[in-house]
Amino acid sequence: MTPSRPKIHALVAVAAILAGLLAACAPTRPPVDLLAAASRSLAGARDADAQALAPAEYREAATRLDEARMAEHAEDYDAAARLADEADAAADLAKAKARLAKARTAVDRLQHDNAALQAELGSDAATEDQP
Numbered sequence: 001m002t003p004s005r006p007k008i009h010a011l012v013a014v015a016a017i018l019a020g021l022l023a024a025c026a027p028t029r030p031p032v033d034l035l036a037a038a039s040r041s042l043a044g045a046r047d048a049d050a051q052a053l054a055p056a057e058y059r060e061a062a063t064r065l066d067e068a069r070m071a072e073h074a075e076d077y078d079a080a081a082r083l084a085d086e087a088d089a090a091a092d093l094a095k096a097k098a099r100l101a102k103a104r105t106a107v108d109r110l111q112h113d114n115a116a117l118q119a120e121l122g123s124d125a126a127t128e129d130q131p
Helices: 004-027 032-047 053-071 077-129
Strands: none
Touching: 004 077, 032 053, 032 077
16 A cells, blocks of 8 residues: 555655754854954954044944853854854944044045145245245
8 A cells, every 4th residue: 555645745744844843953053153253353443443443333342242252151152143243243343434534534634734735835936926
């Protein structure tokens, strides 16, 4: 006697459900790579002087990384992965804002130097015009 088609489909469906339940109960892996990436991003932000130039964003990144490490220690790997991603993004933002602040400072300095040169050229031209 061969099994009927509906019985085979039912067995396949039950097997799929059981496999899904077993996968859901299996422990997830610690997000070591994500934590390492977030840590590298925070170090890059520190190197870009984000602590001084983008302090709020830098603190946010550091806080999220600390929370991710605590979640990993508590074996809440899903939360640790999410927090590590947030720390990575916040560190990248801090680094970008620090670079922007440095660029603005450089532009301001160049504008000041240009104004000084133009003033000097203007005074030289006025001196040459007098007999």
